[in-house]
Amino acid sequence: MSCRLLPFAMLVSLVLTMAGGAQGAPEGFRNLEIGDSAPDFQLPGVDDKTYSLSDFSKAKLLLVVFTCNHCPTAQAYEPRLIKMHEDYRDKGLAIVAISPNDDAALRLEELRFSDVGDSFDDMKFRAKERQFPFPYLYDGETQKTSAAYGAMATPHVFLFDQARKLRYAGGIDNSEIKEPTSHDARNAIDALLAGKPVPVEKTRTFGCSTKWSDKREEVAKWMEKVQQEPVTLESIDAAGLAKLVKNETEDYLLINVWATWCGPCVAELPEFVTINRMYRGRNFRFVTISMDEADQKEDVLKQLKRAQVATTNYLSAITDRDELADVLDQEWQGPLPYTVLIAPGGKVVYRHNEPIKPLELRRTLVEFLGRTYASQPAKK
Secondary structure, three states, X not given: OOEEOOOHHHHOOOEEOOOOOOOOOOOOOOOOOOOOEOOOOEEEEOXXXXXXXXXXOOOOEEEEEEOOOOOHHHHHHHHHHHHHHHHHHHHOEEEEEEEOOOHHHOOHHHHOOOOOOOOHHHHHHHHHHHOOXXXXXXXXXXXXXXXXXXXXXXXXXXXXOOOOEEEEEEOOOOOOOOOOOOOHHHHHHHHHHOOOOOOOOEEOOEEEEOOOHHHXXXXXXXXXXXXXXXXXXXXXXXXXXXXHHHOOOOOEEEEEEEOOOOHHHHHHHHHHHHHHHHHOOOOXXXXXXXXXXXXXXXXHHHHHHHOOOOOEEEEEOOOOHHHHHHHHOOOOOOOOOEEEEEOOOOOEEEEEEOOOOHHHHHHHHHHHHOOOOOOOOOOO
16 A cells, blocks of 8 residues: 655644544544445435435545634635536545534634634535535534544544545645645646546645534633633723724724614624634734723623623724724714724724624634735734
8 A cells, every 4th residue: 555644744733633633523423435335325415415435336436525614724725625516526526624613612713714604504604605516415413424434633544445444544735725746636637537546545634623522511611711711891092992993913903883782782792702712823813892882891890701701892082973983984974882993004894784794703803914824824
């Protein structure tokens, strides 16, 4: 059996899964070896159909790809998988994608490169948005299929011949970020279609480790910790606000203007907390500005603590509301709540009156921040 291992330097910031990748895996986990038969499965697809191995019986070759929504590596490979489908569908290759992750085993901070999580509903959204031309199946509930295949990361691919014997396992190619120098999965497909030996039968796979259900306890501990983060409130005047909106930083600045007497404002605070916990590890900063009167400071702080808004919170000291609007954003007409996203350098790149649409805002943020390691590095 031939085997090519990726250079160590290429994997420094990624998860190496050949060693320790199966930690926490459920009962039944195994590493498929070259020549092993493809394990059968019965899994729901995003099209609400149930798929099994037999549904792909007419294909000469079958590529089973374990992938997910949230992982930046998996997202980087989505266009390559679509292109692979286009290039080989008429040559006898079928592709099926399977998400192995338990969505409840993901911390919010692990979603910092994505607009959605790994739930079945989120998978439906991603598949529709990306127009996946292949089935996208959900294994996050039992993870039995992922364990049977030995899915250690996303993405992790398994190529089977017409007899459904494993002929290649590992990565799609050898570089998520730079132009690949070895297209391992394609090389294996081409060899099998030509009736030749697969040049490299096994490689390491790199990306985000599979989120097995045993990580739920870790997520609960993380949530308990962040719920204890201090919530503070300070005053901001016109000069301070003018300096803030200039945004002379490298961060995208999200500002939400609200008040305790504004019911929709209070109701959407938890959505902002979620967004802040998702993206604060990147070039992102979240700020709230309350328009309550100074003597309402305790009520403002009480609401912020109730929603656990552990970020930079201001109580506006600007008594003239027109002045506040002019300094913050001259296009603001005055109603609450009001939300703006300010790019580094001070340009408003998103503004929204009335309650936010969380998915729309997350999508906007991740498009600016980048979905992959190559698009924009995470803040160190």
